[in-house]
Amino acid sequence: MTAIEARPATSTKTMPGAPRRRRVHPAIVIVVGAVLVVALTYVLPPFRNYQLATVGAYFCVTAGLTVLTGLNGQLSLGHGALMATGAYTLALSQNKWENLPLSFALAVLVTTAVGAVIGLAAARLRGPYLAGLTLAVAIVVPSVTSTFDETFNSDQGLSVMLNPPPEQYPMEQWQAWLCWAAALIVVLLLALLVRGRFGRDLRAVRDDETAAKLAGINIARTQVLAFVVSAACAGVAGALFAYLAQSVSPGAFPLTLSLFLLMAIVIGGLGSLFGALWGALLLVVLPTLSQSVGEHAGSQRLEGNLALIVFGVVLVVVMLAAPGGLASIPSRISRLIRRNR
């Protein structure tokens, strides 16, 4: 599974002459993943399939964010808002033309364009300034739905017109397939992208801008591109969310969504696409767990809020204990083993 690991801990430190780890081509991993997912959908009950679909949708955005924050060092708190952009675009297009492929394409296109605008600004900002600007985007964008309430219908949001899936497949299974098809394509493209020169440029800019500039890398271009790529991923995820929920509303894209995404990639190890998968999984599993704890305790307040606390604690603890994130722990262990040989 190391093939889609965007930043194997050893790769940057490999001496010229030292034996390289064998790498499996990403496409092979993706095919294996696809087979696994399809097999799973036949085993899982409908509700679990729906959750599986949600994991796929989250995987799109966490993978994109991993490239941006983990590989390029730009912190974005605006990806929840970008997802909202994708979701609303899908809803509006779908309600007008009822053509799902077209709506998806439009959603990605519009989100990418918005991402390019933010990315252009972001490329000139660093650290807390970038975080503050994207935080503003995350908080302000939902309020747009109230300003233009004739188009977006304020807090109520829009419902999404969808054709039912082919009759022989249950709804949830179909959803899981669609989401994972999208997720695996997104991740494959990202993996291929970060393997090559672009990936090297991203990391070079993250590690040392001055050195990267001296090496002839166009810093601003690299940063904007990273933002555009990850925005496109957020667009896919947002569109999938609209498709899954069959509705969109500002309440589905609060600031906490952006913070959850951040937590997911921090836990995923800030830089590994495989870690992004763990993050996506946690985004579905943790709220479900805390909801069942809340139900068990008979407290509605607990249901929604326990997840927040758990996410927050995990975020703080991981940052204080292991800045590389949990996914860095396997590579740390393997490094230890190698050293002791």
Place this chain on the structure above:
Amino acid sequence: MSEFIYLTFDGLSRGLVYAAFALALVLIWRAARIVNFAQGAMAVAAVYVAYSVTNATGSYWLGFVVALLAGLVLGVTVERVVMRFVDHSSPLNGVVVALGLVLIIQGTLGIIYGNEYLPVETPFSRDAFEVGGVAMLSRYDLFVIAAVGTVVVLLTLLFTRTAVGLRMRAAAFAPDVSRLLGVSVGGMLTLGWALAAGVGSLAGMLVVPTELGVHPTAMDVVFISAFAAAVVGGLDSPIGAVVGGLVVGLLLSYVSGYIDVTVAPMAVLALLVVVLLGRPGGLFSSSKARVA
């Protein structure tokens, strides 16, 4: 014209609250080079404490005082328990940890108080006095002006006239040298966080009653406005924070009055973009780039 006058006064009154909140951000930025993204959530927590105390005792003022104290305590706790242990080699780490605190605080408040807006009373009437038929300021506005004015004066005196203020400034500018001179740099840092959180709580107490009421996310938009104010002023400058706060307050007031309330958040975002990209150093800072 009369509307303009009213909106101007309203904007200045609001602006002072943003100024106080921006001041809190600047205090921590100067002391620790961290933008405290948890400031809003911490302030909301203090407002909830006031809500409980006021409901239990019936006294607004007791709640007010306890809220400020709660802010101080929360600031000390956050610095001592969490922020002190953050690895500051990358500025992202502090930001991410602060955001984690936002989740923890908002989740905790949601469990204790629920996720609906709870009404908060004001100690004074918010009906504006009329002078010659033109609405000007309300008693509450006067209270806001007095409260923020007091804080600004006290902070100025603290930093320019007292030994503790001198220590705090020295510790922020030159930590190693300050330690050699007998200054407890860690202690000054804790004090800075306490003061900032106290000022933040005051801002929360002043702004929450003028909006929908108290809610775990009630300060999110206020935080953005205050962040914009601090950025306008240049993050390093307390005077800049006050001026920036007034600028943001006026902008929001005019936009809400002449266009629509729902446009106000977008106006803040626009201001933030314009200032960040157009005038990277802020109005009161000499630094050239936004490299933290």
Place this chain on the structure above:
Amino acid sequence: MSGALLQVEGLTAGYGAAPVLHDVDLAVQPGEIVAVLGANGAGKTTLLRTLSGLVRSSQGRVLLDGEDLAGTKVEHLVRRGIAHVPEGRGVVTELTVDENLRLGGLWRRDRADAKKALDEVYELFPPLAQRRTFAGHQLSGGERQMLALGRALVARPRLLLLDEPSLGLAPKVTRHIMTLLRDLRERTGLAVLLVEQNVRSALSIADEGVVLSLGRVVVRNKAEVLRDDADLRHAYLGF
């Protein structure tokens, strides 16, 4: 060696895994000026930073009045009578001259004497008295050195750790500062551990010299012996 003000035994310290200082021994008696000499990178600054706790030692002891300083916080050293004037002078450039000087005496309980010490420093350095309200960054190099030194004296220390006071200063200013140190020692019994690259001027006022090379003490002897030993000067001190 009993009765030493400062006694350093087997001190080993550094920043990463590789130590900069190896097994350093030295002593400073009350009222004595000890010069620490050596080329760039010999570990002189690291020695001072380790003595005041800014760098952690991995081995060895630092005794003040025979009492181990391990566990004493950096910010408490000044209370024990040690004042450290760091390399590059450590003037807080954002603060004014007066604020810098007051900072040096803030820890003192005896406010009246702290005020008196402040006035004495202004008497000692008339240029500073004329620039009380100037910010640190407005001062010349010599004025900054006076300020850093004066700020240390406000604490009325028994031992001064002085790092490269002549760095970047005109010879005349350097001479002035050296004379001043000698006078202070005579008047107040101040002991000085003086780190210098300017060997000639350091040895002109020192009682004893310690030569560091690559983090080890290679020579410890009376200053006048070092002054006169041509071989030694050639080997380690380059003049």
